[in-house]
Amino acid sequence: MVIQGQLHYAAFFVLAGAFFDFIDGLVARMLGISTSLGGELDSLSDVVTFGVVPGLILFSLLSQTYATTVNHSDTFVSLYSNFRYLFLAPAFLFTLAAGYRLGKFNVDTRQTKSFIGLPSPSAALFVISLPLILEYSSFNALSSIILNPWTLYGTTITGGLLMIAEWPLMGIKFQHVKWQGNEYKYILIAGSVIALIFLRFAGIPVAILFYLILSIIQNVQQK
Numbered sequence: 001m002v003i004q005g006q007l008h009y010a011a012f013f014v015l016a017g018a019f020f021d022f023i024d025g026l027v028a029r030m031l032g033i034s035t036s037l038g039g040e041l042d043s044l045s046d047v048v049t050f051g052v053v054p055g056l057i058l059f060s061l062l063s064q065t066y067a068t069t070v071n072h073s074d075t076f077v078s079l080y081s082n083f084r085y086l087f088l089a090p091a092f093l094f095t096l097a098a099g100y101r102l103g104k105f106n107v108d109t110r111q112t113k114s115f116i117g118l119p120s121p122s123a124a125l126f127v128i129s130l131p132l133i134l135e136y137s138s139f140n141a142l143s144s145i146i147l148n149p150w151t152l153y154g155t156t157i158t159g160g161l162l163m164i165a166e167w168p169l170m171g172i173k174f175q176h177v178k179w180q181g182n183e184y185k186y187i188l189i190a191g192s193v194i195a196l197i198f199l200r201f202a203g204i205p206v207a208i209l210f211y212l213i214l215s216i217i218q219n220v221q222q223k
Helices: 007-031 036-068 074-082 084-107 120-136 140-146 149-164 183-222
Strands: none
Touching: 007 036, 007 120, 036 084, 036 120, 036 149, 074 084, 084 120, 084 149, 120 140, 120 149, 120 183, 140 149
């Protein structure tokens, strides 16, 4: 879908991948068929779904931005024509960071109930929200913000740094359904639902930002 320019459809496939990534381990444990091979395949799938595809989406958006929405001088046009991929290649820094983060997660014993660094699915959801906002949002001002090379470079670099950062973030899986011990998770769910209802796809980056803020508050409280 990305190769064909249908970025919003690609985004829906990533959303489907995120859903199955969330339930696959649960289903495997319920059926008693959890294996070490499954764990390796899970990580490989995650690299593709949450690393390669978002990188391709950023690459495509950057290409679209430079081709259609930037007022180019003759000098820049010549420079871009000769060194096009130097302008577009930074998109895959996101992919490299996602691969590093997923590899680190597999060997990091500190991340059993919480995360160190932004989970790659969360970072990927931020990226895929961009084509969804462009396709379906009624906020026209957002298009000019998204289709700006500095916005896209900032998304790549910030997302990559957050994924590999030594920053403790709260886990999102429930060990039980009681309120006590899950307060921040329930607040996150409620806030995210409200953001999605009122902002639609623009609520995805808002929900991720809310997740980061709640994690900071939780870290401060635990200290």
